[in-house]
Amino acid sequence: MDKGKAVIGSGRRWAVEFTDNSSSPSSRDIPDPPGFTRGAHDQDDLSVNKQKKDAEANWKSQKAWEVAQAPFKNLFMMGFMMWMSGSTVHLFSIGITFSALWQPINALRGVGKVFEPYKDNKVDLLLPKLVFIALNLVGLGMGVWKLNTLGLLPTHVSDWVSSLPPAQEVEFSGGGIPLQ
Amino acid sequence: MTILKSFDDVREYLIRTSCTKRNDNETHSHVWNSQNGLLASEARYKEIIEDDQAESLLTDEGHMVGSSKAFNVFDDLSLVVSEDGKVTLSYEEKVLWSREESLASVAAVEIVRLPIDMRDRFGLKKMIVLVTENGKLFGMDTLTGDVIWELFDKDFSSQRQDSQALLVLTKQSDEDASQSRALVVHPRGFILRLNPVTGQLLEKKKLSSSIKQIAHTEIGDHDSSRGVIILDTQNSVHVYPECLHDRVKENIYKYYLTTVEHSPPRLEGYKFAVESNKIVPKLIWNFNINDNEKIVSLNIKRIDEEVHSPARVLGDRGILYKYLNPNLIAVMTQGNSNGDACNPDHFTSIYLVDGVTGALVHSITHPKTRAPANMVHSENWLVYSYYNTKSRRTEVSSLEMFEGTTQSNSSAFSSLTRSSIKPKLIEHKSFIFPAGIDAMIDTVTLRGMTNRHIIVALPSGALLEIPKIFLDPRRPINMLAEHREEGLIPYMPELPIPSESIINYDQTLLAVRKITTSPAMLESTSLVFAYGLDFFFTRVTPSKTFDILKDDFDHLLITGVLIFLVVASYVSKLLAQRKALHAAWK
Numbered sequence: 001m002d003k004g005k006a007v008i009g010s011g012r013r014w015a016v017e018f019t020d021n022s023s024s025p026s027s028r029d030i031p032d033p034p035g036f037t038r039g040a041h042d043q044d045d046l047s048v049n050k051q052k053k054d055a056e057a058n059w060k061s062q063k064a065w066e067v068a069q070a071p072f073k074n075l076f077m078m079g080f081m082m083w084m085s086g087s088t089v090h091l092f093s094i095g096i097t098f099s100a101l102w103q104p105i106n107a108l109r110g111v112g113k114v115f116e117p118y119k120d121n122k123v124d125l126l127l128p129k130l131v132f133i134a135l136n137l138v139g140l141g142m143g144v145w146k147l148n149t150l151g152l153l154p155t156h157v158s159d160w161v162s163s164l165p166p167a168q169e170v171e172f173s174g175g176g177i178p179l180q
Numbered sequence: 181m182t183i184l185k186s187f188d189d190v191r192e193y194l195i196r197t198s199c200t201k202r203n204d205n206e207t208h209s210h211v212w213n214s215q216n217g218l219l220a221s222e223a224r225y226k227e228i229i230e231d232d233q234a235e236s237l238l239t240d241e242g243h244m245v246g247s248s249k250a251f252n253v254f255d256d257l258s259l260v261v262s263e264d265g266k267v268t269l270s271y272e273e274k275v276l277w278s279r280e281e282s283l284a285s286v287a288a289v290e291i292v293r294l295p296i297d298m299r300d301r302f303g304l305k306k307m308i309v310l311v312t313e314n315g316k317l318f319g320m321d322t323l324t325g326d327v328i329w330e331l332f333d334k335d336f337s338s339q340r341q342d343s344q345a346l347l348v349l350t351k352q353s354d355e356d357a358s359q360s361r362a363l364v365v366h367p368r369g370f371i372l373r374l375n376p377v378t379g380q381l382l383e384k385k386k387l388s389s390s391i392k393q394i395a396h397t398e399i400g401d402h403d404s405s406r407g408v409i410i411l412d413t414q415n416s417v418h419v420y421p422e423c424l425h426d427r428v429k430e431n432i433y434k435y436y437l438t439t440v441e442h443s444p445p446r447l448e449g450y451k452f453a454v455e456s457n458k459i460v461p462k463l464i465w466n467f468n469i470n471d472n473e474k475i476v477s478l479n480i481k482r483i484d485e486e487v488h489s490p491a492r493v494l495g496d497r498g499i500l501y502k503y504l505n506p507n508l509i510a511v512m513t514q515g516n517s518n519g520d521a522c523n524p525d526h527f528t529s530i531y532l533v534d535g536v537t538g539a540l541v542h543s544i545t546h547p548k549t550r551a552p553a554n555m556v557h558s559e560n561w562l563v564y565s566y567y568n569t570k571s572r573r574t575e576v577s578s579l580e581m582f583e584g585t586t587q588s589n590s591s592a593f594s595s596l597t598r599s600s601i602k603p604k605l606i607e608h609k610s611f612i613f614p615a616g617i618d619a620m621i622d623t624v625t626l627r628g629m630t631n632r633h634i635i636v637a638l639p640s641g642a643l644l645e646i647p648k649i650f651l652d653p654r655r656p657i658n659m660l661a662e663h664r665e666e667g668l669i670p671y672m673p674e675l676p677i678p679s680e681s682i683i684n685y686d687q688t689l690l691a692v693r694k695i696t697t698s699p700a701m702l703e704s705t706s707l708v709f710a711y712g713l714d715f716f717f718t719r720v721t722p723s724k725t726f727d728i729l730k731d732d733f734d735h736l737l738i739t740g741v742l743i744f745l746v747v748a749s750y751v752s753k754l755l756a757q758r759k760a761l762h763a764a765w766k
Contacts, residue, residue, distance in 0.1 A: 151497070158493040166487045166504065170594035173507035173535030174395020174409060175437040176447075176480040179343060179367045 057122040064118040068128035071107065071135040078103075078139060082146050089150050097150060101143035104136040264332040265314040280327070282314035286711045287338055288347035288364075291322070291698035292376040295357045302728070303701025304719060308709055309376045311345045311364055313338040319379045322707060322717055329379025335370045335386075343367040346394065349376065350421070351405035361405050363420065367391045369412065371420055389414045393439040396483050397428055409452075409459075411437055417452060417459040432459055436536045438509060440478060445469040445513065449538045465538030473515035473529060477564070479557040480509055480535070486628035487559050490590065492582070495662030502560035503581035503603035507535040507595050510557045512564060514550050526550035528566045530579075536595035541602055542581070549575070554620040556634060560603075563634060563651055565617045574617055576675060577610040578651040607653035612674045615640065621695040622648075623706035623722050630704055633722040635695050638677075641688030643695070643710055645681045645720060683708070689716050702727055 078100050085093035107114070111133060115125050147153050154160065251259040260268045265282025268275055288311040299305045300323075307328065308320040315337035319329040338344045345366045353359035362376035369387035374380060387410070395409045397419075407424035411417055419425040428435075432452045439448045447467040452459050469475065485506075491499040511531040518525035528549045532541040548570040555564040561580040568575050584604035595601060619637040623630075632648040655671040656663045663670075692712040700707055700719065704727045710716040 156497040156499075158491070158497045158499045161491045161493065161499050162489040164490055164590065166490055167589070167591060167593040169398075169506045170434070170592050171436055171507060171536045171596060172395075172398050172434050173436040173438060173509075173595075174397075175393040175411075175439055176478060176509045176535060177346065177393065178440045178442070178475065178478050179346075179391065179393065 053122075057120050060118040060120050061123045061128075064115060064123065064125055064128040065131075067114055067118070068132040069135070071104070071132065071139055074103070075135065075139055075142065078142060082142065087149050089152070093146075093150060097143060097146045097152075100146060101140065104139040104143065107136045108133060108140075263314070263334065264316040265312065280316075280318075280330075282312035282316045283310070283318065283715070284713055285313040286693070287311050287313050287344040289694070289696045289709065289711060290347045290349050290362065290376070291696060291707060291709060292349060292360065292362070293352040293354070294377060295353055295355055295360070298357060298377070299701070301701070302705065303699075304705070304707070306698065306700075306707065307377055308717070309347060309362060310711075311336065311347050313344065315345070317364065317374070317379070319376065320715075322709075325715070325717065331374065331379055331381060333370075333372060333384070335368070335384075336364055336366045336372065348394070348396065348406075348408055350407060353377075361421075363408060365391060365394055365408065365410070371410075373421065385420070387412055387418060389416075393437055395435060395437045397424065397435070398431075409435060409437065411439065411450065411461055415461055417461055419459070429454060429459055436464075436507070437461070438533075438535045440475065442475060444471055445473060445475050447509070447511070447533060447538070449535065467531075467533055467538050467540070469511070469513055469531070470515060472517065472519065473513035475511060476514045476528075476551045477512040477553045477555045478509065479512075479555045479562075481506065481557055481559075482624065485558065485624075486626070488628040490587070493666070495660075495665035495668075498585065500585065500605065501583040501587045503583050504560055504593060505534065505541070505595065505601075506593060508541060508557070509533045509535050510555055510562050510564075512553050512555055512566075514553070517547075526569055528553060530562070530564065532562070534595050534601050537601065539595075539601045542579075542606060544577075544579075544608070546577070552617070554617050556620050556622045558622050558632070561648075561653075563620070563622075565613065565620060571612075574613045574615065575610050576613045576617075576651065577608065578653045580607045580653045581605070582607070609653040609655060609671065611651065614674060614677060618692045618712075619695050619710070621697050621708075623708070623720055624697045624699050625706050625722075626699040626701065626703050630706070631722040633706075633720060635683070635697065635708055635710075635720070637689065637692035637695060637710060637712075641684075641690050642682045643684045643689060643692070643708070643716065643718075644677055645683050645722075646675065647722065650675055683718055683720060684710075684716055687716065689714050704728065 078096075081096050082100065085096045087093075111129060114132070115129060118125060144153070148155065249261045251261070256272045258270055260270065261281075262268070265280060265285075266278055267281050268278040270276060290309045292307040292309055293299070293303065294306055304323065306322045308318075308322055310318040310320060312318070315333050315335065317331040317333075317336075318327050320327055336345045343366070345364050348363040348365060349361075350363055351359060351361040357377045358375065358380075360375055360377045361382075362374055364370075364372040364374065367390055369390045371383075371385045371387070372381065373383040373385075375382065389412045392411045392413050392415075394411070397407045397409060405421070405424075407428060408420050409417060409428065410420060419428045432454060435452055437450045437452075439450070441448065446469055448463060449465040449467070450461040451464050453462055454460075487502075487504055489502075490504060491501045493499055509532070511533060513529045513531070515527050515529065516524045517527055526549060527545055527547045528551070529543060529545045531543045533539070534541055546566060546568075549566045549568050551566065553564060553566050555562065560582065561578065563576060563578045565574055565576045567573075581603035582605040588598060616639040617636055618639055621635050623633045623635065634646045634648060634651060636644045636646060638644055649667070649669060652668060654666075655668055657671045659668075659670045689710055690713055692710050694712075695708060695710045698707045698709070699705075704721045704723060704725050705719050706722065707719050708717070
């Protein structure tokens with residue numbers, strides 16, 4: 001898809017850019033219309049711009065916090081699903097447990113990506129990121145706990161014992177055959 | 181039907197014969213059926229046993245021909261009983277039929293692994309090596325039941341079952357059939373070395389005195405063969421094959437030997453020392469059994485037993501370590517506490533003795549019980565049967581020994597350095613068995629992972645397969661959730677005999693003397709060979725055939741579905757690409 005866009009973008013070289021974003025006048029030859037003072041406009045524009053930027057930063061940090069807290073709602077949902085699935089090993093409970101493990105892992109892997117849109121010099125993303133990570137870790141912990149209640153975690157000696165090698169013989173006793 | 185007897189042979193030969201009235205235009209070859217026991221339907225016959233004259237012909241007029249005995253049945257028709265137990269009927273020097281009668285009296289059996297180029301992929305084809313009481317040896321194919329080779333040596337015969345030959349496999353080669361080795365040891369002092377795959381006789385040796393006991397040496401590296409240490413009645417020690425003598429002498433301090441004496445009943449333990457470059461035995465312990473008891477059964481464990489797991493997993497995910505003493509000897513005795521032969525008060529006892537130290541590990545006495553006794557001893561458990569004279573029924577008892585929840589030394593088992601030779605926990609339960617028991621054995625698999633079953637030969641001619649979980653001494657009387665988690669079934673005093681567990685179907689096996697089991701190359705499969713009057717060979721899969729596909733596995737359907745899925749994934753990939761391209765152009 002990206003490729004296609006790129007092709008199209010480069011293909012439309014003749015496209016005319018109608019909007020002129022440049023604040024500096026293109027030519028000093030043509031006088032400004034009467035009643036137009038460039039300096040005042042510029043100043044005004046700047047303050048509006050600043051306000052706009054502040055609002056955006058505000059909005060960004062608000063959004064970042066929202067994103068950071070999103071896993072919290074998920075936790076309740078997951079907890080309820082886990083409680084519903086019971087402690088016996090069957091298709092449903094295994095599915096739920098694995099999704100409970102997979103979601104936080106996936107989210108943790110994409111922390112940077114999730115907060116990408118809210119990246120701003122004025123917005124401190126560290127805290128929301130930490131909250132996001134912490135909440136996901138809680139989710140992961142719940143998944144592991146569920147795995148344990150299902151008895152799927154090798155936490156007991158009995159889970160390893162069959163791989164232990166048998167004891168070696170030190171003495172070899174022979175005979176014991178009734179010959180007569 | 182006639183019973184063929186001769187004065188110097190204790191065995192009786194049951195021969196079904198048929199003959200016509202001397203009709204001139206009928207030849208004898210039609211009358212005598214080579215498939216002994218199956219009479220040709222067209223043959224008219226009379227039973228010779230009803231004919232006094234005929235019987236006397238057979239019993240009295242036998243004359244020695246070489247080492248065989250020949251009987252004249254009629255003119256030109258003669259029955260020859262050879263010393264190796266072969267019965268041949270011939271007419272005018274022409275053999276009409278012959279039969280190996282010695283196969284009905286087998287003394288020792290081993291099932292030998294074949295080299296790779298001779299066996300099938302699953303290792304179901306093996307060689308059954310039989311030593312008969314006549315001293316004749318046979319090699320028999322497990323898949324076809326054909327006798328591949330035979331070998332006769334009179335010195336290995338067991339006269340009146342006093343002492344039977346032993347068969348020891350010393351090497352089962354995977355590469356080369358000519359490398360496999362076996363020893364036949366006769367207590368009279370004869371040793372025969374042969375190749376159990378080809379039947380080739382390699383060496384025969386006579387020791388100066390008879391053999392008291394033999395011990396297997398530890399198996400060495402891949403190429404080397406296992407030998408035996410022989411203690412003779414003159415208390416001198418021989419190592420056989422002799423090429424292993426030096427290697428065994430170096431490690432002789434590791435070996436211990438237990439001898440069994442029947443009168444008075446006792447066990448004796450020996451260790452070995454090297455004195456003036458010779459191996460000499462040293463008596464180190466005596467285990468005396470009461471005079472009013474006699475040894476009816478004695479069991480050591482299999483030499484190369486594979487124990488898969490050193491512990492048992494409990495319902496609460498805790499573990500119980502198995503008491504895996506490789507030196508344990510189980511002795512079963514029968515005694516009469518009354519001392520009065522006319523009004524006997526029988527009891528049986530089990531002694532579990534450590535073969536290195538002679539220490540009594542455990543003992544049980546069952547009052548009001550007697551032989552016939554059978555025992556199976558494996559891993560950390562013992563299953564034995566006896567007859568209860570009070571209730572007049574056969575009972576099976578099951579014993580399992582544990583070291584508890586901790587293990588004193590998990591890497592090595594030494595009888596000498598342990599603080600206590602006794603197991604910490606012994607579980608024991610008895611069951612009623614609603615039939616007699618002729619023979620009993622456990623199934624054995626390559627790695628010991630598969631469940632164990634007990635194969636029992638019933639006097640009715642059936643071979644019954646009992647899952648070991650039915651004989652589990654941990655079967656609870658009050659069933660709890662953790663017992664269910666452990667996979668235990670509630671205790672029921674009676675063991676069932678479900679007819680679908682009878683592994684020989686309608687092929688009745690009367691008078692089974694012993695059953696031998698051997699592993700196949702498949703972990704799931706154990707080979708079972710029962711012998712007595714008849715031979716019966718089959719394979720059992722105690723944990724079902726988890727490593728082979730079922731016969732009715734639908735190869736076609738699975739292959740079809742797989743091909744369809746592969747094709748479908750490629751087609752959908754192409755379609756998706758096309759769709760993406762179209763979407764991009766929009």
